[in-house]
Amino acid sequence: MRPxxxxxxxxxxxxxxxxxxxxxxxxxNVLNRPELVSEPTRRRVLDxxxxxxxxxxxxxxxxxxxxxxxxxxxxxxTSNPFFTDVARGVQEAADAAGLALxxxxxxxxxxxxxxxxxxxxxxxxxxVLITPVDADEPRIAxxxxxxxxxxxxxxxxxxxxxxxxxxxxxxxDLAATHLLETSHRRIAFVGGPRAIGQxxxxxxxxxxxxxxxxxxxxxxxxxxxxxxxxxxxxxxxxAGLPAARRPTAAFCANDLLALGLLQQMVRLGLxxxxxxxxxxxxxxxxxxxxxxxxxxVSQPRQLLGRTAAQLLLAEARGPGDHEHQQVVFAPELxxxxxxxLLSARTPT
Amino acid sequence: MRPxxxxxxxxxxxxxxxxxxxxxxxxxNVLNRPELVSEPTRRRVLDxxxxxxxxxxxxxxxxxxxxxxxxxxxxxxTSNPFFTDVARGVQEAADAAGLALxxxxxxxxxxxxxxxxxxxxxxxxxxVLITPVDADEPRIAxxxxxxxxxxxxxxxxxxxxxxxxxxxxxxxDLAATHLLETSHRRIAFVGGPRAIGQxxxxxxxxxxxxxxxxxxxxxxxxxxxxxxxxxxxxxxxxAGLPAARRPTAAFCANDLLALGLLQQMVRLGLxxxxxxxxxxxxxxxxxxxxxxxxxxVSQPRQLLGRTAAQLLLAEARGPGDHEHQQVVFAPELxxxxxxxLLSARTPT
DNA sequence: CCTCGGAGCTGAAACGAGTCAATCGGGAGG
DNA sequence: CCTCCCGATTGACTCGTTTCAGCTCCGAGG
Numbered sequence: 057m058r059p060x061x062x063x064x065x066x067x068x069x070x071x072x073x074x075x076x077x078x079x080x081x082x083x084x085n086v087l088n089r090p091e092l093v094s095e096p097t098r099r100r101v102l103d104x105x106x107x108x109x110x111x112x113x114x115x116x117x118x119x120x121x122x123x124x125x126x127x128x129x130x131x132x133x134t135s136n137p138f139f140t141d142v143a144r145g146v147q148e149a150a151d152a153a154g155l156a157l158x159x160x161x162x163x164x165x166x167x168x169x170x171x172x173x174x175x176x177x178x179x180x181x182x183x184v185l186i187t188p189v190d191a192d193e194p195r196i197a198x199x200x201x202x203x204x205x206x207x208x209x210x211x212x213x214x215x216x217x218x219x220x221x222x223x224x225x226x227x228x229d230l231a232a233t234h235l236l237e238t239s240h241r242r243i244a245f246v247g248g249p250r251a252i253g254q255x256x257x258x259x260x261x262x263x264x265x266x267x268x269x270x271x272x273x274x275x276x277x278x279x280x281x282x283x284x285x286x287x288x289x290x291x292x293x294x295a296g297l298p299a300a301r302r303p304t305a306a307f308c309a310n311d312l313l314a315l316g317l318l319q320q321m322v323r324l325g326l327x328x329x330x331x332x333x334x335x336x337x338x339x340x341x342x343x344x345x346x347x348x349x350x351x352x353v354s355q356p357r358q359l360l361g362r363t364a365a366q367l368l369l370a371e372a373r374g375p376g377d378h379e380h381q382q383v384v385f386a387p388e389l390x391x392x393x394x395x396x397l398l399s400a401r402t403p404t
Numbered sequence: 405m406r407p408x409x410x411x412x413x414x415x416x417x418x419x420x421x422x423x424x425x426x427x428x429x430x431x432x433n434v435l436n437r438p439e440l441v442s443e444p445t446r447r448r449v450l451d452x453x454x455x456x457x458x459x460x461x462x463x464x465x466x467x468x469x470x471x472x473x474x475x476x477x478x479x480x481x482t483s484n485p486f487f488t489d490v491a492r493g494v495q496e497a498a499d500a501a502g503l504a505l506x507x508x509x510x511x512x513x514x515x516x517x518x519x520x521x522x523x524x525x526x527x528x529x530x531x532v533l534i535t536p537v538d539a540d541e542p543r544i545a546x547x548x549x550x551x552x553x554x555x556x557x558x559x560x561x562x563x564x565x566x567x568x569x570x571x572x573x574x575x576x577d578l579a580a581t582h583l584l585e586t587s588h589r590r591i592a593f594v595g596g597p598r599a600i601g602q603x604x605x606x607x608x609x610x611x612x613x614x615x616x617x618x619x620x621x622x623x624x625x626x627x628x629x630x631x632x633x634x635x636x637x638x639x640x641x642x643a644g645l646p647a648a649r650r651p652t653a654a655f656c657a658n659d660l661l662a663l664g665l666l667q668q669m670v671r672l673g674l675x676x677x678x679x680x681x682x683x684x685x686x687x688x689x690x691x692x693x694x695x696x697x698x699x700x701v702s703q704p705r706q707l708l709g710r711t712a713a714q715l716l717l718a719e720a721r722g723p724g725d726h727e728h729q730q731v732v733f734a735p736e737l738x739x740x741x742x743x744x745l746l747s748a749r750t751p752t
Numbered sequence: 753c754c755t756c757g758g759a760g761c762t763g764a765a766a767c768g769a770g771t772c773a774a775t776c777g778g779g780a781g782g
Numbered sequence: 783c784c785t786c787c788c789g790a791t792t793g794a795c796t797c798g799t800t801t802c803a804g805c806t807c808c809g810a811g812g
Contacts, residue, residue, distance in 0.1 A: 065551070066528075066550065066551060068797090068798055068799085069798065069799065070798075070799095078761075078762090079761065079762045079763065080762085080763075080764095080798095080799085080800095081761070081762055081763070081764095081800085081801080081802090082760085082761060082762075083799095084799070084800060084801080085760095085761085087799095088800075088801095092759085092760075092761090093760075093761085094759080094760060094761090097760080097761085109546075109549070109550045111525050111526060111550060112526050112798090112799080113467070113526065113528065113797090113798050113799070114463075114523070114526035114527045114528070115462075115463040115464075115466045115467045115527070115528065115797090115798080115799090116463075116467050116767090116797075116798035116799040116800085117526075117798080117799055117800075118463045118767095118799090119461070119463040119464050119467055119767050119768065119769095119797090119798080119799075119800095120766075120767050120798080120799050120800045120801080121766095121767075121799085121800060121801080122799095122800085126523070128506075134482060134488045134491060134492075134507065135485065135488045135489070135492065135689075137483065137485070140482045140483045140488070141483070143482060143509065144482075144483065144509075144511070147509060147511065151516070156508075156519065156520065156523050157508075157509075158476075158506040158507065158508065159482065159506070159507035159508070159509060160504075160505075160506065160507070161491065161492075161495060161505075161507060163492070163495065168499070171504065172504065175462070175474070175504050177459050178459055178460050178461065178462035178465075179462045179463070180414075180461065180462070180463065198457075201457070202414060202457045202459060203413070203414060284689055284693065315690065315693040316693070318693065319692065319693045341632055342663065342690040342693070342694075344667065345632065345663040345664070345666065345667045345690070345694060345695065346690075346693060346694065346695060347693065347694060347695045347696070347697075348695070349695075416767090416768055416769080417768065417769060417770095418768075418769095426791075426792090427791065427792045427793065428768095428769080428770095428792085428793070429770085429771080429772090429791070429792055429793065429794095430790085430791060430792075431769090432769065432770055432771080433770095433790095433791085435769090435770095436769095436770070436771095440789085440790075440791090441790075441791085442789085442790060442791090445790080445791085460768090460769080461767090461768050461769070463767090463768080463769095464767075464768035464769045464770090464797090465768080465769055465770075466769095466797095467767090467768080467769080467796095467797050467798065467799090468768080468769055468770050468771085468796070468797050469769090469770060469771085469796090469797075470770085753812105754811105754812085755810100755811085755812080756809105756810085756811080756812100757808100757809095757810090757811105758807100758808095758809100759806105759807090759808095760805100760806085760807085761804105761805080761806080761807100762802105762803105762804085762805070762806095763802100763803100763804090763805095764801100764802095764803095764804105765800105765801090765802090765803105766799100766800085766801085766802105767798105767799090767800090768797105769796100769797095770795105770796085770797095771794105771795085771796085772792105772793100772794100772795095773792105773793100773794095774791105774792080774793090774794100775790100775791080775792070775793100776789105776790085776791075776792085777788100777789095777790085777791100778787100778788095778789100779786105779787090779788095780785100780786085780787085780788105781784105781785085781786080781787100782783100782784085782785080782786095
């Protein structure tokens with residue numbers, strides 16, 4: 057091991073110091089408090105850094121003291137545009153705070169989510185935003201208890217944690233009310249699994265709207281997941297019903313389901329909204345570009361992400377007097393062709 | 405500062421050792437080579453870890469020796485489903501190798517991309533996959549030269565780097581050939597900016613197909629970006645042309661543009677494919693669910709990601725004898741209603 | 753001539769975990 | 783009773799960086 061360079065691997069500050077003919081401390085000063093170092097020395101050190109290709113070792117730096125200046129958002133499913141929009145809001149806030157943001161895709165896999173949480177905690181990230189797979193509360197609670205700030209995004213949380221959600225009961229109510237006002241009486245809710253809190257909330261909201269109208273009924277068509285493929289399968293099931301018993305409108309738990317359902321309807325020769333009106337949820341970009349532009353319940357996605365990140369930062373920065381908040385935003389209904397009122401239709 | 409616990413912050417192995425009445429080395433052995441530790445001691449240490457809520461400090465661990473067991477994929481735009489599909493392939497390969505994957509969204513922002521690359525290098529990740537914003541080659545070359553394995557995804561790279569791409573010239577040729585075979589002669593290419601290599605490749609491919617057919621012509625309608633909004637604007641421009649001069653078919657550089665274009669056509673009362681046939685590119689999930697199911701050039705997205713990750717791992721594992729590879733996949737045309745032959749049209 | 757002060761720089765002590773040669777204890781063998 | 787051996791455990795050292803008390807000059811003030 058000859059002096060001046062390590063035999064292998066990346067050069068360290070020590071190598072830089074040796075080669076520039078200064079002490080370790082001076083190299084550190086050049087990097088962290090350049091005003092303390094004289095111009096010629098600073099120049100020499102910087103040149104040496106350039107020549108050697110020295111790159112700070114973040115592990116050592118973090119070990120010694122500084123935080124990680126890193127946030128992570130554990131996303132439920134990056135293939136879902138809803139979450140990427142939320143992520144954009146998060147990124148915006150992280151940028152503003154000068155923090156880097158890592159996206160972790162749990163892909164609805166509890167084991168992978170757990171793996172990410174372990175790793176992030178071991179890496180001592182400044183904070184974690186998460187849309188959890190299931191209510192693996194214990195895991196998240198443990199993380200928070202040990203000192204990592206956590207904000208739950210798009211899922212409810214108890215009073216001992218920050219969360220940012222959209223009022224799903226209200227959203228369900230809005231959707232169902234709209235269908236009832238366009239004279240539908242047999243309405244199907246398409247979505248699942250019921251273990252997802254939002255799904256049940258939207259059912260609840262739709263249920264309360266339907267309960268206000270005598271003679272109206274809501275049937276639930278449970279799906280195994282909230283994606284396009286499941287929407288298609290739901291479409292098959294609906295199309296298989298005799299027309300007299302078939303619902304005249306479907307309220308889907310998200311736009312992916314709605315798009316799949318819509319697609320299957322078209323495929324099977326049923327018309328939307330004539331044979332089946334459809335309301336989606338999330339109002340993703342593609343909802344408007346669909347075969348029949350989709351009526352959908354819109355959520356303030358970027359705002360959701362931005363707010364969540366701000367809460368996280370507030371918690372991370374002022375750890376002492378932090379008050380956990382559960383922020384709830386209100387969704388809005390966006391009406392498009394998939395529920396257009398048919399003049400010919402008469403209530404059953 | 406009472407013994408057994410640090411005054412603040414997370415407990416360390418030393419705290420565990422003290423409280424369990426063993427030495428530091430034993431705690432380390434319990435965690436890393438449990439077979440060396442007697443049953444009762446191991447149990448006692450594990451209990452103490454549980455009680456204290458000890459969590460390994462990954463920084464210290466990495467500093468001492470072990471790698472980071474982490475990969476990162478710097479994505480151009482997580483809002484584009486194409487990339488999330490690629491990311492899924494990457495995740496798959498990372499999982500198989502027991503590595504964690506962080507997604508970094510550059511959002512087409514060169515500064516953010518640079519920030520991520522800096523951070524990742526400082527964190528000594530095992531390797532970086534990247535779909536770069538522009539040809540910021542110097543930055544990436546520097547990263548690679550200093551020892552971080554890099555694989556470029558969905559963009560070409562020189563011989564001194566691994567890359568995984570899809571043959572865009574071929575894709576352009578496939579698309580244009582299909583339009584020519586369905587008797588179109590005035591074809592528009594919609595896409596841009598031209599600085600993007602893939603855009604020019606697809607133009608080249610389309611151009612060579614058109615050149616093979618006497619009397620056929622290709623006009624290029626350049627856009628500022630590859631998203632839905634730009635597609636709509638292109639639609640306005642096309643619709644504004646007198647019907648006699650208007651192209652009868654459009655080949656879009658990606659599906660987002662195509663969906664926007666399609667949407668604008670429908671809005672302006674033009675029919676697809678009657679007034680304008682449309683071919684997209686990428687065959688994202690929503691292409692099939694569009695107003696008129698979209699003919700599109702399909703790329704093996706997950707395979708792309710998986711292969712890229714495997715190349716990266718090969719480079720990271722066997723650093724000595726690594727041969728850089730430039731893998732090129734072939735795209736496939738998926739024909740749907742947006743280019744259906746008018747004569748073959750089935751009555752509704 | 754001595755002292756003081758400050759700019760510039762130094763060097764050692766952390767930070768937390770992994771490693772490994774050295775040590776301890778106790779049972780078997782002589 | 784003494785050795786030897788072996789499994790279990792120890793603790794000093796290391797990784798790369800930050801920090802900080804302290805050192806050395808050197809010029810100004812007394």
